Amino acid sequence: MKKTLALLIFTSAVFSAQQFTKQDTLKGSNTEFRNFWDVKKYEISVEPKFADQSVSGTNKITFEILKDVKNPVFQIDLQQPMNYKILDSDIKHYSSKRDGDFIFIQTKKDYKKGETHSFTIQFFGHPTVAKNAPWDGGWVFKKDDHGNPWMSVAQEGIGASVWLPSKDLWSDEPDNGMILKIITPKDLVGVGNGRLIAKKAEKDKIVYTWEVKNPINLYSIVPNVGKYVNFKEEYAGEKGKLDLDYWVLDYNLDKAKKQFKQVKPMMKAFEYWFGPYPFYEDSYKLIETPYLGMEHQSGVGYGNNYENGYLGRDLSGSGVGLNWDFIIIHESGHEWFANNITAKDKADMWIHESFTNYSETLFVENYMDKASAEKYIVGIRKNIKNDEPIIGPYGIAKSGSGDMYYKGANMIHTIRQIINNDEKFRQILRGLNKEFYHQTVTTKQVEDYISEKSGIDFSTVFDQYLRTTQIPTLEYSQTGTVFKFRYTNIVKDLKLPIRINGTQEISPTYKWQTVKLSSSAPVKFDENYYIYYSEQK
DSSP states (O other), X not given: OOOOGGGGOOOHHHHHHHTOOHHHHHHHSOOTTTTTEEEEEEEEEEEEETTTTEEEEEEEEEEEEOSOEESOEEEEEOOTTOEEEEEEESOOSEEEEEETTEEEEEEOSEEOTTOEEEEEXXXXXXXXXXXXXXXXXXXXXXXXXXXXXXXXXXXTTXXXXXTSOBOOOTTOOOTTOEXXXXXXXXXXXXXXXXXXXXXXXXXXXXXXXXXXXSOOOGGGOOOEEESEEEEEEEEEETTXXXXXXXXXXXXXXXXHHHHGGGHHHHHHHHHHHHOSOTTGGGOEEEEEOSSSEEOOTTXXXXXXXXXXXXXXXXXXXXXXXXXXXXXXXXXXXXXXXXXXXXXXXXXXXXXXXXXXXXXXHHHHHHHTOHXXXXXXXXXXXXXXXXXXXXXXXXXXXXXXXXGGTHHHHHHHHHHHHHHTOHHHHHHHHHHHHHHTTTEEEOHHHHHHHHHHHHTSOOHHHHHHHHHOSOOOEEEEEEETTEEEEEEESOOTTOOOOEEETTTEEEOOOSSOEEEEOSOSSOOOBOTTSOOEEEEOO
C-alpha cells in the first residue's frame, strides 16, 4: 500500500492502551519517519528580538540516508506556535504538512543508503517563553541590572524544537557538528557553543558566527544575547592546551574573574576522575545566563550570582557545599556525562544526572579531602524522595524520578564501596568516557560496562536503585559476639555485600544469617552504603 500522509493518523485505541498520546510517541520514539536518516550537520542562523519576544532564522539540515527507502516521509520537529517555510532542498519532489508540533515532508522518489541530502527550513514566530527557567523550558527575555536586553533559551526538558526545526531526538546528534550564526543589535553580543570564527557588521546589526566541530546534543545548542564582555585563560590538560573562555555581563567582570578561579581546580579534578575534557577542539566556556545554569556543551550556562553553594545554600546541609560554586562544578561535570556520553532515550537520563551529581563528591575529594567528600554524599540523601523509579517510560521523551540526582549518586557511591578499589573505580569512570566517547548510549550499555570492568555482577544493584523505590534495609540483632542479619525491601537475589566494623564483609540475603564478631562491642556500620539499618529487639 502506498505510504501517504494519511498514514500518520494512529488509532486512538493503541495509544489509549499504553496511556501515551500520538504526540508523545512522535516526540520520543525513533519512528519510521526518523529511523532511515541520520543528521550530519546543522547550519543555523538565528535572530531573537527583545521588543516583541520573537525568534526567526534558518536551519540547513544535512543528513545521510541510512537504508534504502521508497517514497519516505521525513519528520521535522518544530513546536507551536513557531511557524516554518521550506526554503530549499536538493530533494525536488516533495510536499509538506504540519501535524501539531511536527512537520512531515512526503517525498516522491526512492533513496539509497549512503546518499547525502539537505533541507533548509526558515522558522519564525513567538516561541514558548519560560515561566521559570531552567526548570520550565522556553526562551528567556529579560533585562540585566542596567536595563539592557538579555536573551537565551532553556530547553533540556522542552526540547530545542521549541524554536528550532530539527530532528529533536537525543539519539541523533549531528556527527559533523554545527554552525550557529547569532544576529544581534550593534550594542549587544551573541555568544554560542564552540569557537567564535567570524564577526561581521551588517547595516545596524552584527552577525556572530560560532562553530562546533564535535557531535552535540540538540538541547545544548543555545544562542545567548546580552551586554557581554570576554576574558580568557589556558589550562594545561591531559590533551594539551585547553582554551578557557568566559563571557559575562560587563558589570560582573571583576566578580567573574574572582569566582571563575574555581574552573582550573574543577578541570584538574574531572580530568583525573573522568579522563580528558571531551571537547578540546571546541574549547571550554562559561556563559552568564539569565537563569541558574545548564550544561550546554562547550558553552556552559552560569547564573549562580558569583557565590559559593547553590545560590548560597549547601544542598548537603553539611557545610561542605559552601566551599565551591555548585553551578560551575555540576554543570561542567555534564561535559563528560550528558554531553560526551548522552542517553539515547530521556528515560535513561540518570546516565546524565547520577554520574554528574556524583561528580560533585569526586570534586570535593580532589579539591578538599575524602572525609569531606563522604560527608557531602551522605548529606545529600536528605533530598531523596523515593517517589517513583529513576528510569522513566521509554519512547515518549519522559524522564523518571528526580531521584536520578541524589539517589543515583548514592547508588554509584555504593557501587564504589562494593568494588573497594578506588583506582579500579577511577579507571571504570575514565573507561566509560573513552569507550563511549561522543556516543549516545543505553542504560544496559553502561550497566554491562561497569559489571564487566569491575568483575562484579551489579545487575541486581542497578535493578534495586534504578527500577524500584525500595531501599535495602538490613535488619539485625546482636548478642555478644553473635551478629544476626538479613535484608528486607530488596529485589530478587540482590547481591549487595557490605562491610561491618571496618573490614568484615557480609553478604546479606532475605534469609537470616549469623556471623561471629571479634568483639562484643556494638557493630559499627559504614554509612557510605546507601542502605537502611533496623535493629530487631
